[in-house]
Amino acid sequence: MRAIASIAIAAGMLVALTSGGASSAGTAPGRSPSAVAAARFKACLVTDIGGINDRSFNQLSWQGMLAAAAAEPQEIRAVFLPSVSSADYARNIAAFVKEGCGLIVTVGFLMARAAEAAAVAHPHSRFAIVDCTYASRCLTGRKAGNLDQLAFNTVQDAFLGGYLAAATSKTGVVATFGGEQFGTITIYMDGFWDGVQYYNARHHAHVRVLGWSERTQKGVFAHSFTDIRAGKRIARRFISAGADVIFPVAGGTGLGAAEAVRRADANGAHATLEWPDTDGCFSVSAFCRYFLTSVTKGIATEVKNVVLAAAHGTFRRSYIGTLANGGVALAPYHHLAGSVPAKLQAQLAKITAKIENGTITPATHSPV
Secondary structure: OHHHHHHHHHHHHHOEEEEOOEEEEOOOOOOOHHHHHHOOEEEEEEOOOOOOOOOOHHHHHHHHHHHHHHHOOOOEEEEEEOOOOOOHHHHHHHHHHHHOOOEEEEEOHHHHHHHHHHHHHOOOOOEEEEOOOOOOOOOOOOOOOOEEEEEEOHHHHHHHHHHHHHHHOOOOEEEEEEOOOOHHHHHHHHHHHHHHHHHHHHHOOOOEEEOEEOOOOEEOEOOOOOOHHHHHHHHHHHHHOOOOEEEEEOHHHHHHHHHHHHHHHHOOOOOEEEEEEOOHHHHOHHHHHHEEEEEEEOHHHHHHHHHHHHHOOOOOOEEEEOOOOOOEEEOOOHHHHHHOOHHHHHHHHHHHHHHHHOOOOOOOOOOO
16 A cells, blocks of 8 residues: 555656645646746645545645646646655645645545644634535534635435446446545445435336445445555455446545456456546546446536635635536446436436435435
């Protein structure tokens, strides 16, 4: 795991310029070092331990920072500091406070307490945290008016993903697993499980879900977001048990599941994947042919928006992405579009509308 994390961090650093201890990486194409230095507003990102190239929320957050810098290259520069362990969280945040960043964006559930403590201790600095809110209880409740919370109601699009998985399964068995048992992970798994149950109820079917139960809140976890071997082992076990659609909610660990599906396909045991957070056909394009869809959230867009807002002196304090506002969505079907007939697409469109108007409320034990 440590080697994989180190590779991810090294990859990010290869494109980085170092400034004041921070990695001033990946600025918009065509920006000169002098333009970066002259920019008035410094937007600073502290990654979680998955690293800047995790194909998940760290990478999406950084893309949002870069998009903001590209939108206003004379105004905004973006920098990041990687966290190799949880001990780096408070240290990296403190370094950015000292540097006078206009906005410090922190990524993920694990960094919540460090971000909250810094926001309380430094009321004149501005902070944002991705995938965490006071309502989701990842923060202690010491509410800070200078801490913007960016959250995504992924139970909604995961419900669609579960329905789609059940509708396309040939074996009547689908599966999901998580990296760790956090609310931001299990909310996906809740939605997936509920979507399968909705399909069963509507079609008098009996599709089974391996790896998770929304009712009992028990399931399968890799206990890592970087352990590719663990992802491969878990997916192989699911495939052996008959699962032909697998939804890994585990960051880089999910690459192991993708490899297991590719290997199974080569051996005649056909299976597909649903990918979380990003459109997998772009973030892990080597496996695109196996992606039925991706259950996405608009982290990059919202990080860009909060950076632009802060650069212009405004501050929102909270955002929740939903199907209705476009903050969460199913990605296109790409290579497997032929597996999703027009009738099924029409069903998914109707379910989307019902979720948006509140007729369907997917169950979850993870408040957003």
